[in-house]
Amino acid sequence: MKIYGSSLPHIPWQERPQGCGSPVWRYTENPIIPADALADSNSIFNSAVVPFRDGFAGVFRCDDTQRNMDIHVGFSSDGIHWDIRPETVPLTRRDAELPPCDYRYDPRVCWVEDRYIVTWCGGYHGPTIGMACTTDFETFVQMENAFLPFNRNGVMFPRKIHGRYAMLSRPSDNGHTPFGDIFYSESPDLELWGRHRHVMTTAGGWQATKVGAGPVPIETSEGWLLFYHGVLNSCNGFVYSFGAALLDREQPWKVLYRTKPYLLSPKAEYERTGDVPNVVFPCAALCDADTGRIAIYYGCADTVTGIAFCHAEEVVWFTKEHSF
Numbered sequence: 001m002k003i004y005g006s007s008l009p010h011i012p013w014q015e016r017p018q019g020c021g022s023p024v025w026r027y028t029e030n031p032i033i034p035a036d037a038l039a040d041s042n043s044i045f046n047s048a049v050v051p052f053r054d055g056f057a058g059v060f061r062c063d064d065t066q067r068n069m070d071i072h073v074g075f076s077s078d079g080i081h082w083d084i085r086p087e088t089v090p091l092t093r094r095d096a097e098l099p100p101c102d103y104r105y106d107p108r109v110c111w112v113e114d115r116y117i118v119t120w121c122g123g124y125h126g127p128t129i130g131m132a133c134t135t136d137f138e139t140f141v142q143m144e145n146a147f148l149p150f151n152r153n154g155v156m157f158p159r160k161i162h163g164r165y166a167m168l169s170r171p172s173d174n175g176h177t178p179f180g181d182i183f184y185s186e187s188p189d190l191e192l193w194g195r196h197r198h199v200m201t202t203a204g205g206w207q208a209t210k211v212g213a214g215p216v217p218i219e220t221s222e223g224w225l226l227f228y229h230g231v232l233n234s235c236n237g238f239v240y241s242f243g244a245a246l247l248d249r250e251q252p253w254k255v256l257y258r259t260k261p262y263l264l265s266p267k268a269e270y271e272r273t274g275d276v277p278n279v280v281f282p283c284a285a286l287c288d289a290d291t292g293r294i295a296i297y298y299g300c301a302d303t304v305t306g307i308a309f310c311h312a313e314e315v316v317w318f319t320k321e322h323s324f
Protein backbone atom coordinates (compact mmCIF):
# COMPACT_ATOMS: atom_id res chain seq x y z
CA MET A 1 0.00 0.00 0.00
CA LYS A 2 1.27 3.46 -0.81
CA ILE A 3 0.64 6.53 1.32
CA TYR A 4 0.75 9.86 -0.51
CA GLY A 5 2.19 12.20 2.08
CA SER A 6 5.34 13.46 3.76
CA SER A 7 7.98 11.74 5.83
CA LEU A 8 7.21 12.60 9.45
CA PRO A 9 9.61 10.45 11.50
CA HIS A 10 9.24 12.74 14.53
CA ILE A 11 5.48 12.36 15.17
CA PRO A 12 4.45 11.05 18.61
CA TRP A 13 4.57 7.28 18.68
CA GLN A 14 4.24 4.34 21.04
CA GLU A 15 4.18 0.69 20.00
CA ARG A 16 0.99 -1.28 20.49
CA PRO A 17 0.82 -2.55 24.06
CA GLN A 18 1.25 -6.29 24.54
CA GLY A 19 -2.02 -8.15 24.43
CA CYS A 20 -3.89 -5.32 22.66
CA GLY A 21 -5.82 -6.78 19.74
CA SER A 22 -7.37 -3.52 18.57
CA PRO A 23 -6.07 -1.67 15.48
CA VAL A 24 -6.04 1.59 17.51
CA TRP A 25 -4.49 2.04 20.95
CA ARG A 26 -4.24 4.94 23.42
CA TYR A 27 -1.12 6.84 24.44
CA THR A 28 -0.26 5.72 27.97
CA GLU A 29 0.31 9.33 29.11
CA ASN A 30 -3.15 10.54 28.03
CA PRO A 31 -4.51 13.09 28.37
CA ILE A 32 -1.71 15.16 26.83
CA ILE A 33 -3.47 18.49 27.37
CA PRO A 34 -5.27 19.11 30.65
CA ALA A 35 -8.47 21.13 30.90
CA ASP A 36 -6.70 23.99 32.73
CA ALA A 37 -3.62 24.37 30.51
CA LEU A 38 -4.57 28.05 30.14
CA ALA A 39 -5.17 30.31 33.14
CA ASP A 40 -8.83 30.71 32.22
CA SER A 41 -9.61 27.49 30.33
CA ASN A 42 -12.47 25.27 31.38
CA SER A 43 -11.59 22.58 28.83
CA ILE A 44 -9.25 22.03 25.86
CA PHE A 45 -10.38 19.30 23.49
CA ASN A 46 -11.46 18.66 19.82
CA SER A 47 -8.27 20.23 18.41
CA ALA A 48 -6.18 20.04 15.23
CA VAL A 49 -2.42 19.78 14.80
CA VAL A 50 -0.11 19.77 11.75
CA PRO A 51 3.62 19.53 11.08
CA PHE A 52 5.09 23.05 11.15
CA ARG A 53 8.74 24.04 10.61
CA ASP A 54 10.87 21.68 12.76
CA GLY A 55 7.96 20.69 14.98
CA PHE A 56 4.22 21.08 15.11
CA ALA A 57 1.55 23.77 15.28
CA GLY A 58 -2.06 23.42 16.18
CA VAL A 59 -5.38 25.16 16.57
CA PHE A 60 -7.03 24.23 19.84
CA ARG A 61 -10.59 24.41 20.98
CA CYS A 62 -10.48 26.14 24.36
CA ASP A 63 -13.70 26.81 26.21
CA ASP A 64 -13.04 29.42 28.90
CA THR A 65 -14.38 29.75 32.41
CA GLN A 66 -17.22 31.93 31.12
CA ARG A 67 -17.93 28.97 28.82
CA ASN A 68 -17.17 30.92 25.66
CA MET A 69 -16.08 28.55 22.87
CA ASP A 70 -13.07 29.75 20.86
CA ILE A 71 -9.87 28.65 19.17
CA HIS A 72 -6.23 29.26 20.17
CA VAL A 73 -2.89 28.61 18.46
CA GLY A 74 -0.30 26.30 20.01
CA PHE A 75 3.22 25.15 19.19
CA SER A 76 5.14 22.03 20.12
CA SER A 77 8.49 20.47 19.32
CA ASP A 78 7.38 16.88 20.00
CA GLY A 79 3.61 16.94 19.34
CA ILE A 80 2.95 16.02 22.96
CA HIS A 81 3.95 19.00 25.09
CA TRP A 82 2.13 22.09 23.86
CA ASP A 83 2.56 25.79 24.42
CA ILE A 84 -0.94 27.15 23.83
CA ARG A 85 -1.26 30.88 23.37
CA PRO A 86 -3.58 32.61 25.85
CA GLU A 87 -5.15 34.85 23.20
CA THR A 88 -7.77 33.64 20.75
CA VAL A 89 -6.89 33.24 17.04
CA PRO A 90 -6.93 36.77 15.54
CA LEU A 91 -8.60 37.07 12.17
CA THR A 92 -7.43 39.59 9.58
CA ARG A 93 -10.54 40.75 7.75
CA ARG A 94 -9.80 42.12 4.29
CA ASP A 95 -13.47 42.87 3.69
CA ALA A 96 -15.65 44.52 6.33
CA GLU A 97 -18.65 42.58 5.00
CA LEU A 98 -17.17 39.20 5.89
CA PRO A 99 -19.50 37.45 8.32
CA PRO A 100 -18.64 37.91 11.99
CA CYS A 101 -18.27 34.85 14.19
CA ASP A 102 -20.12 34.59 17.50
CA TYR A 103 -18.10 31.56 18.56
CA ARG A 104 -15.63 29.09 17.05
CA TYR A 105 -15.12 25.46 17.87
CA ASP A 106 -13.93 22.06 16.61
CA PRO A 107 -11.17 23.34 14.26
CA ARG A 108 -9.44 21.34 11.55
CA VAL A 109 -6.20 22.40 9.84
CA CYS A 110 -5.19 21.28 6.35
CA TRP A 111 -2.12 22.12 4.24
CA VAL A 112 -3.32 22.67 0.68
CA GLU A 113 -0.83 23.72 -2.01
CA ASP A 114 0.87 26.67 -0.33
CA ARG A 115 -0.98 27.45 2.88
CA TYR A 116 -2.74 26.05 5.89
CA ILE A 117 -6.50 26.27 5.74
CA VAL A 118 -8.27 26.35 9.07
CA THR A 119 -11.92 25.39 9.15
CA TRP A 120 -14.13 25.52 12.21
CA CYS A 121 -17.70 25.52 13.31
CA GLY A 122 -18.54 29.19 13.69
CA GLY A 123 -21.60 31.01 14.90
CA TYR A 124 -23.31 33.10 12.22
CA HIS A 125 -27.03 32.97 12.93
CA GLY A 126 -26.39 29.40 13.97
CA PRO A 127 -23.44 27.08 13.48
CA THR A 128 -21.77 26.91 10.05
CA ILE A 129 -18.31 26.42 8.54
CA GLY A 130 -15.91 29.34 9.04
CA MET A 131 -12.55 29.45 7.27
CA ALA A 132 -9.21 31.23 7.36
CA CYS A 133 -5.78 30.67 5.87
CA THR A 134 -2.32 31.12 7.32
CA THR A 135 1.29 30.38 6.49
CA ASP A 136 2.86 31.22 9.85
CA PHE A 137 0.17 30.65 12.52
CA GLU A 138 0.51 34.35 13.42
CA THR A 139 -1.63 36.00 10.73
CA PHE A 140 -4.91 34.34 9.82
CA VAL A 141 -6.81 35.78 6.88
CA GLN A 142 -10.51 35.22 7.20
CA MET A 143 -12.33 33.76 4.20
CA GLU A 144 -16.01 33.56 3.40
CA ASN A 145 -18.06 31.02 5.31
CA ALA A 146 -18.24 27.90 3.17
CA PHE A 147 -21.91 27.17 3.75
CA LEU A 148 -25.16 28.52 5.11
CA PRO A 149 -26.17 27.59 8.64
CA PHE A 150 -26.59 24.96 9.87
CA ASN A 151 -23.46 22.97 9.26
CA ARG A 152 -20.60 21.42 11.26
CA ASN A 153 -17.47 19.32 10.81
CA GLY A 154 -16.07 21.03 7.71
CA VAL A 155 -12.96 19.05 6.72
CA MET A 156 -10.80 19.94 3.70
CA PHE A 157 -9.05 17.45 1.43
CA PRO A 158 -5.29 18.10 1.24
CA ARG A 159 -5.22 18.47 -2.56
CA LYS A 160 -7.49 19.59 -5.35
CA ILE A 161 -9.54 16.82 -6.92
CA HIS A 162 -10.05 17.23 -10.67
CA GLY A 163 -8.84 20.81 -10.37
CA ARG A 164 -11.20 21.84 -7.58
CA TYR A 165 -10.82 22.22 -3.82
CA ALA A 166 -12.85 19.69 -1.87
CA MET A 167 -14.46 19.64 1.55
CA LEU A 168 -16.56 17.28 3.62
CA SER A 169 -19.24 18.71 5.91
CA ARG A 170 -22.21 17.68 7.95
CA PRO A 171 -25.43 19.69 7.50
CA SER A 172 -27.15 19.91 10.87
CA ASP A 173 -29.53 21.98 12.98
CA ASN A 174 -29.28 24.68 15.63
CA GLY A 175 -29.21 22.28 18.57
CA HIS A 176 -27.67 18.97 19.53
CA THR A 177 -28.65 17.57 16.11
CA PRO A 178 -30.26 14.15 16.38
CA PHE A 179 -29.32 13.30 12.75
CA GLY A 180 -26.40 13.82 10.41
CA ASP A 181 -24.83 12.56 7.19
CA ILE A 182 -21.49 13.46 5.59
CA PHE A 183 -21.55 15.41 2.31
CA TYR A 184 -18.85 16.34 -0.22
CA SER A 185 -18.61 19.79 -1.88
CA GLU A 186 -16.23 21.30 -4.41
CA SER A 187 -14.94 24.82 -5.03
CA PRO A 188 -12.89 26.44 -7.79
CA ASP A 189 -11.66 29.19 -5.47
CA LEU A 190 -12.29 28.23 -1.80
CA GLU A 191 -15.21 30.66 -1.79
CA LEU A 192 -18.01 29.29 -3.95
CA TRP A 193 -18.93 25.77 -2.91
CA GLY A 194 -21.18 23.48 -4.93
CA ARG A 195 -21.59 20.15 -6.74
CA HIS A 196 -22.70 18.73 -3.41
CA ARG A 197 -22.66 14.96 -3.19
CA HIS A 198 -23.88 12.66 -0.45
CA VAL A 199 -21.06 10.56 1.03
CA MET A 200 -22.42 8.52 3.90
CA THR A 201 -25.35 8.15 6.22
CA THR A 202 -25.75 6.54 9.60
CA ALA A 203 -25.55 2.81 10.13
CA GLY A 204 -26.38 0.65 13.13
CA GLY A 205 -24.97 0.62 16.64
CA TRP A 206 -22.26 3.15 17.49
CA GLN A 207 -22.99 5.15 14.29
CA ALA A 208 -26.79 4.95 14.40
CA THR A 209 -27.67 8.60 15.13
CA LYS A 210 -25.19 10.73 13.16
CA VAL A 211 -21.75 10.63 11.57
CA GLY A 212 -19.20 13.40 10.92
CA ALA A 213 -15.78 13.64 9.30
CA GLY A 214 -12.85 13.76 11.72
CA PRO A 215 -9.27 14.49 10.64
CA VAL A 216 -8.18 15.58 7.15
CA PRO A 217 -8.35 12.42 4.99
CA ILE A 218 -5.08 10.56 4.34
CA GLU A 219 -4.48 9.60 0.71
CA THR A 220 -3.47 5.99 0.13
CA SER A 221 -3.39 3.74 -2.93
CA GLU A 222 -6.48 2.02 -1.43
CA GLY A 223 -8.48 5.24 -1.23
CA TRP A 224 -8.80 8.22 1.09
CA LEU A 225 -8.53 6.99 4.66
CA LEU A 226 -11.11 8.95 6.61
CA PHE A 227 -11.52 8.64 10.37
CA TYR A 228 -15.04 9.72 11.29
CA HIS A 229 -17.06 9.97 14.47
CA GLY A 230 -20.34 8.20 14.94
CA VAL A 231 -22.98 8.73 17.59
CA LEU A 232 -25.23 6.31 19.43
CA ASN A 233 -28.21 7.70 21.33
CA SER A 234 -28.27 5.75 24.59
CA CYS A 235 -30.79 6.09 27.41
CA ASN A 236 -28.06 8.13 29.12
CA GLY A 237 -27.43 10.47 26.17
CA PHE A 238 -25.13 10.54 23.13
CA VAL A 239 -22.05 8.28 22.97
CA TYR A 240 -19.34 9.42 20.50
CA SER A 241 -17.01 6.76 19.04
CA PHE A 242 -14.91 6.75 15.90
CA GLY A 243 -14.32 4.41 13.00
CA ALA A 244 -12.78 4.62 9.53
CA ALA A 245 -13.89 4.66 5.92
CA LEU A 246 -12.07 4.36 2.59
CA LEU A 247 -13.32 6.82 -0.02
CA ASP A 248 -12.66 6.56 -3.75
CA ARG A 249 -9.59 8.64 -4.64
CA GLU A 250 -11.09 10.37 -7.66
CA GLN A 251 -14.73 10.39 -6.59
CA PRO A 252 -14.50 10.73 -2.80
CA TRP A 253 -18.28 10.75 -2.36
CA LYS A 254 -18.12 7.03 -3.15
CA VAL A 255 -17.53 4.98 0.00
CA LEU A 256 -15.53 1.84 -0.77
CA TYR A 257 -15.50 0.43 2.76
CA ARG A 258 -16.43 1.55 6.28
CA THR A 259 -15.99 -0.11 9.64
CA LYS A 260 -18.91 -1.96 11.13
CA PRO A 261 -17.24 -2.02 14.55
CA TYR A 262 -15.79 1.19 16.00
CA LEU A 263 -12.04 1.69 16.19
CA LEU A 264 -12.16 3.61 19.48
CA SER A 265 -15.02 4.15 21.88
CA PRO A 266 -15.08 5.81 25.32
CA LYS A 267 -13.50 3.34 27.73
CA ALA A 268 -10.78 5.25 29.58
CA GLU A 269 -11.77 7.25 32.63
CA TYR A 270 -10.92 10.59 30.91
CA GLU A 271 -13.18 9.64 27.96
CA ARG A 272 -16.06 8.56 30.16
CA THR A 273 -15.95 11.35 32.71
CA GLY A 274 -15.95 15.05 31.91
CA ASP A 275 -18.21 17.92 30.93
CA VAL A 276 -19.87 15.69 28.33
CA PRO A 277 -19.29 12.06 29.31
CA ASN A 278 -18.61 9.30 26.79
CA VAL A 279 -17.04 11.26 23.94
CA VAL A 280 -14.02 10.49 21.75
CA PHE A 281 -13.89 13.08 18.97
CA PRO A 282 -10.94 12.99 16.52
CA CYS A 283 -9.98 16.22 14.71
CA ALA A 284 -6.44 15.55 13.44
CA ALA A 285 -4.13 12.75 12.39
CA LEU A 286 -0.38 12.95 11.74
CA CYS A 287 0.80 10.25 9.36
CA ASP A 288 4.38 9.31 8.55
CA ALA A 289 4.14 8.23 4.92
CA ASP A 290 7.32 6.13 5.18
CA THR A 291 6.23 3.86 8.03
CA GLY A 292 2.44 4.32 8.01
CA ARG A 293 2.50 5.35 11.67
CA ILE A 294 -0.47 7.53 12.57
CA ALA A 295 -1.04 9.65 15.69
CA ILE A 296 -4.70 10.62 16.04
CA TYR A 297 -5.55 13.64 18.21
CA TYR A 298 -8.96 13.46 19.79
CA GLY A 299 -11.09 15.29 22.30
CA CYS A 300 -12.01 13.29 25.40
CA ALA A 301 -15.35 13.89 27.15
CA ASP A 302 -15.38 17.50 25.88
CA THR A 303 -12.74 18.24 28.52
CA VAL A 304 -9.18 17.19 27.62
CA THR A 305 -7.13 16.10 24.58
CA GLY A 306 -5.63 12.67 23.99
CA ILE A 307 -3.63 10.80 21.35
CA ALA A 308 -4.25 7.35 19.91
CA PHE A 309 -1.97 5.40 17.58
CA CYS A 310 -2.39 3.02 14.68
CA HIS A 311 -0.68 1.76 11.52
CA ALA A 312 -2.28 2.97 8.29
CA GLU A 313 -1.97 -0.42 6.64
CA GLU A 314 -3.58 -2.24 9.56
CA VAL A 315 -6.49 0.20 9.70
CA VAL A 316 -7.02 -0.10 5.95
CA TRP A 317 -6.96 -3.89 6.22
CA PHE A 318 -9.32 -3.82 9.23
CA THR A 319 -11.69 -1.45 7.43
CA LYS A 320 -11.86 -3.75 4.41
CA GLU A 321 -12.26 -6.87 6.52
CA HIS A 322 -14.95 -5.43 8.78
CA SER A 323 -17.00 -3.40 6.30
CA PHE A 324 -20.69 -3.53 5.55
Ligand code: BMA
Pocket: 046, 105, 106, 176, 240, 276, 279, 281, 299, 302
Ligand atom coordinates in the same frame (compact mmCIF):
# COMPACT_ATOMS: atom_id res chain seq x y z
C1 BMA B 1 -20.95 17.79 19.05
C2 BMA B 1 -19.97 18.94 18.98
C3 BMA B 1 -18.64 18.53 19.60
C4 BMA B 1 -18.80 17.81 20.91
C5 BMA B 1 -19.86 16.74 20.83
C6 BMA B 1 -20.14 16.08 22.15
O1 BMA B 1 -22.20 18.18 18.59
O2 BMA B 1 -20.49 20.02 19.69
O3 BMA B 1 -17.90 19.69 19.83
O4 BMA B 1 -17.58 17.21 21.25
O5 BMA B 1 -21.06 17.29 20.35
O6 BMA B 1 -20.65 17.00 23.09
